[in-house]
Amino acid sequence: MNEHYGDGDHRNYRGRKMKPSPAPEPPRRSRQSRNQLVIFLNFCLSAALFLVLAAGAVLYWGKSEFERPGPLKSEATYVVPSSTGVSAIASGLERQGIIADADVFEYGVRLSGAGSKLKAGEFAFAPGASMRQVMEKLVSGQSIMHAVTIPEGWTVNRAYERIAAADFLSGDMPGEVPEGTLKPDTYLVQRGTTRKEVVQRMKSAQDRLVQEIWDGRDPDLPIKDIGQFITLASIVERETGIAGERPHVASVFINRLKKGMRLDSDPTFLYGVYGGAGKPSGQPVTQSDKDSDTPYNTYKIRGLPPGPIANPGRAALEAVAHPLQTDDLYFVADGTGGHAFSSTLKEHNNKVAKYRKLQRQRAAEEESSSGSGG
Secondary structure (H helix, E strand, O other): OOOOOOHHHHHHHHOOOOOOOOOOOOOOOOOOOOOHHHHHHHHHHHHHHHHHHHHHHHHHHHHHHHHOOOOOOOOEEEEEOOOOOHHHHHHHHHHOOOOOOHHHHHHHHHHOOOOOOOOOEEEEEOOOOOHHHHHHHHHHOOOOEEEEEEOOOOOHHHHHHHHHHOOOOEOOOOOOOOOOOOOOEEEEEEOOOEHHHHHHHHHHHHHHHHHHHHHOOOOOOOOOOHHHHHHHHHHHHHHOOOHHHHHHHHHHHHHHHHHOOOOOOHHHHHHHHHHHHOOOOOOOOOHHHHOOOOOOOOOOOOOOOOOOOOOOOHHHHHHHHOOOOOOOOEEEEOOOOOEEEEOOHHHHHHHHHHHHHHHHHHHHHHHHHHHHHO
């Protein structure tokens, strides 16, 4: 069925005005955005970011301070006592002007993982050394080493005097060890090493050396035990300072022992008279010294004295363990610093006379020179 609209109806429809649609409302803030927790979290995030940036800035500054040249103008040394903590070391370095800031140094050492690796000792630092370089030196343990030198042929008494006088050592002297039991050598030690440690080190070194050479000795030596071995080596040590002569000197004493002869060694009766302190410098050897009645006077006793008269070194020990094969029974100074050796008493007496003549000539020349000078 078709529907028709009249004209009036059509006009009425067309003339009807349309109402405008209302404008959309602006979006409201969500309730979540206004939540206090979100606000707090935003604050925390901002604060954390600030702290991270601040910490980064501090670390950057600290690293720069740790690695830049230090305040030291000239080389300096610093002693780190044993069992000293990082804080105490840092404070000491700052007081000495080696580093600029103890706190920066301490934190730098700890952050690098070296807090437990710093060594004790005496260390030298170059001008301008950075804190990192100072730390690395302390970690390396490359401390200054001091030398204690005990020459061959010194007695224990003289060795003890030198050790006691070394101001870089610490502690009291231990009780005196037996004669001949310290190894003559140069020992490198750190400042603060105890005197007891040094003596023990010398004694242990001599024990090892003597045992090593004794174990490899010639089989036919007229020596009963290791004590006699050290004793004879000490006599050889005191008789000559020329290393190449020692096996020859040893052969003379070995030959005399085999024949039951007296050793007739001057250093032995001098030890009997003056002991380990030795004859005072400038004091002449007298006939009473030679005639002294002591167990060390080999002009009076047969065989070896009761103990060593000095600390023998390796060369003297080797000379006794492997003496030169000779028939010689005598030796005398030859005027040149060495000795002349003989197998018979007649030959020896001739060489003694020659030596005494040389001495008289030199004395006359000195007297003439002195008179001319006057």
